[in-house]
Amino acid sequence: MAEKLSRNRFSGVLAVAVAAVLALPSSAFAQSPGDHSATQAALNAFQAKGGPGAGIYAGDGTSSWALSAGTGIINTNRPIQPTDHYRIGSQTKTFTASVVLQLVDEGKVSLDAPIEKYLPGVVDGNGYDGNTIMVRQLLQHTSGISVNGSPNPQANPDGTYTLAALVRDGLKHAPASAPGAAWLYSNTNYEILGMLIEQVTGMPVAQVITSRIIQPLGLTATTFPAAGDRSVPKPAVHGYRGVRVGPFFLWTDVWTSIEPSEDSTAGAMISTEQDLSAFYRALIGGKVVSAASLAEMEKSVSIGGSGSSSDLGYGLGLIKYNLSCGGVAWGHDGEITGYYAETLVTEDGRYASVVTNNMAVLNSPLTQMYKLLDTALCEKP
Template sequence: MPIVKKTAVLVGAACALVLALSPAAQAAPDDNRAQTLTALKTFQAAAGPGAGVYAGDSTGSYSLSVGTGTINTNTPITPTDRFRVGSQTKTFTAATVLTLVGEGKVSLDTVIGQYLPGVVTGNGYDGNAITVRQLLQHTSGIAAYSPNPLLPPPANPDGSFSLDVLVRDGLKNAPVGQPGATMVYSNTNYLILGMLIEKVTGTPVHEAVMARIVRPLGLTATSFPAPGDRSLPTPAVHGYNGVRFAGFFFWRDVISYDPSLFSSTGAMISTQDDLTRFYQALISGRVIPPAILTEMERTVPVGSPDSLLAYGLGIARYSLPCGGVAWGHDGEVPGYYTETLVTEDGRHASVVTNAHLATNPPVGQMYGVLNAALCDKS
């Protein structure tokens, strides 16, 4: 299951043919990755024009691609192609907050009202009752919210969006419970955390994440666009919106929206290779101190208590069908549906498709690819 539905989408009106298997995928059986290839084909048949997986273990990595990264061309998706990662941004945001915790500049159990007085207030909210930990873990009681590119909050003159405006828009939704009671995934939590980062560091959140996480790890293909920057560096996977119905599919280029609409909850750009290296560095203790990592990995169930998914501080734990657990995050944003998972023993899988579907997102098929890639011993 996904952690949450995150964004509104446009239904496309133009129909385009999706090409057959790319050369990279056709070579897979010789590489003993038949189960993963089969799962990837199933996923792509319910997903976008193309789909790719970058996976492996401590001995090496491989990539598979089906369909195409750009309609009406034969363009396999590769591990170094850039795409908008959606809510995988949350893990970068959380890691940035946790570096501040490690430096003693932020306390997990201090209420957000002490750092951002007057921000979380009104409509039943009280920032003096919600802690930083609860924002990170989506146990704040703040209602589910996804900024809508079709009906966005007021924009700046240049078309970008300010964090405080996004937060006020999210807080228009009434609380769903008392702080600390239950987990309800809400982008508003991470928009507030973006404001916290800016207040404590004195720098825009996009600069703080780049300076504290991305550049030190050498993630040269990863970026957090500044407000107003709508560009997607090349090489890139072309993103689409659309629907699939009764064997037909309709794709339309992603609407032109400013990534600052999602900011610290979903604005970042990366690649399968960079995302894998980021999560591997994170869970190995190379990003935040070990004691802080322990706090990050304290989880609450997502949904029912016996769910395979649990959520920590900006990172999800997934119980694998072959035993053990993997850590990572999914992401949905106009044009893309993605997820990256890594294990402590070196296994990894990063999946991307280049469409965010208006109906019936292929959640089960996504986990079919992840399960095959992380558990297939063929």
């Protein structure tokens, strides 16, 4: 399940050139009004399967609280804070989907129009026909486009990538199914949607997402980094690659090694737990797209288990999770080199955003992550 829900491009640093082995901090940091002991225990379990640190920011619309375990920077006692920046990976997809639905609201895009209408000749050849793949299917990962498990796009001379190059690389794999026949998570779907946004608006997609989503919502800690800008604003959670061996961890710091244009509209953005909570709350609260478009985004197909007793659903750039205490939560996860994160919100205003600073190489802590989110959203201190 983790492979299905996470980004399928692993840029860069699989080999560890310089590594350190260090016992993880055993103490946990808590900053909350009230007793969130069950959530703290779930956070500790998540961090024990994740990176050197983990954090959660949660609330119910009237109050917020934060908990942390481990450290955001190795060799320091640096608890992860809700205002710390990190790469959000595939949570970028919800921003991309939101812009597409805004264009639907404006009559500039139709969900049930073929992508060929907007991008003639782009999705064509190698078994693909853009006349048979609808915009809705790209948003929901039911287009039949294959997972690009070995990405190798053509780079520009400066080491950056264009969306067109990412799409060409993704379509080198033959279709995995007929359009609409199955759900299969593929970054290529959202790279094509990035090209769609640029074609319809006539502007770079980073500028469009910034002007349409980030700025109107006041997400001052959220950025769509420019091609070539590998920095992460401070304060930041450092991201690591490595393998855990009991209480020890073999890692290398990769937080500034990611070329954002290699992920673009599928996973390039940077944000914080606090900003992501605000974004998803605004979206589910009807402040980003129309009520009709939000209803389309929430039409989900089953995509399997979360590692708990709950099946997950996938809408148009949104994951649906059935809470143990009743009701549903909406959001998205993000997995990118150095980070694993997710944000879920409910229609009645509850929210929880989590991050750990390691992309698990062998065993993704999917079960522990959903247990943590479910506990935070359902716990009554």
